[in-house]
Amino acid sequence: MKNSRVCPKCHSKDIILIEGKAGPYGSGNNIPAGLLLKNSVLVNRYVCCKCGFTEEWIDTDTNDLERLKEKYGK
Numbered sequence: 913m914k915n916s917r918v919c920p921k922c923h924s925k926d927i928i929l930i931e932g933k934a935g936p937y938g939s940g941n942n943i944p945a946g947l948l949l950k951n952s953v954l955v956n957r958y959v960c961c962k963c964g965f966t967e968e969w970i971d972t973d974t975n976d977l978e979r980l981k982e983k984y985g986k
């Protein structure tokens with residue numbers, strides 16, 4: 913859905929993006945990767961407005977995946 917903008921379940925093109933955010937007390941769509949809120953890895957959601965199917969993606973343009981691997985990979 914991220915790249916094709918088409919739902920893999922129902923083939924709808926009515927897709928919305930809900931960008932990841934990190935709010936107080938761990939709210940938002942994120943993965944903690946350090947002690948501070950600014951160290952959270954943001955997770956973007958793609959939602960099909962026809963069937964409700966969702967996918968979650970981490971932006972690969974940052975070093976977030978590497979930071980997650982360091983923290984959770986072992």
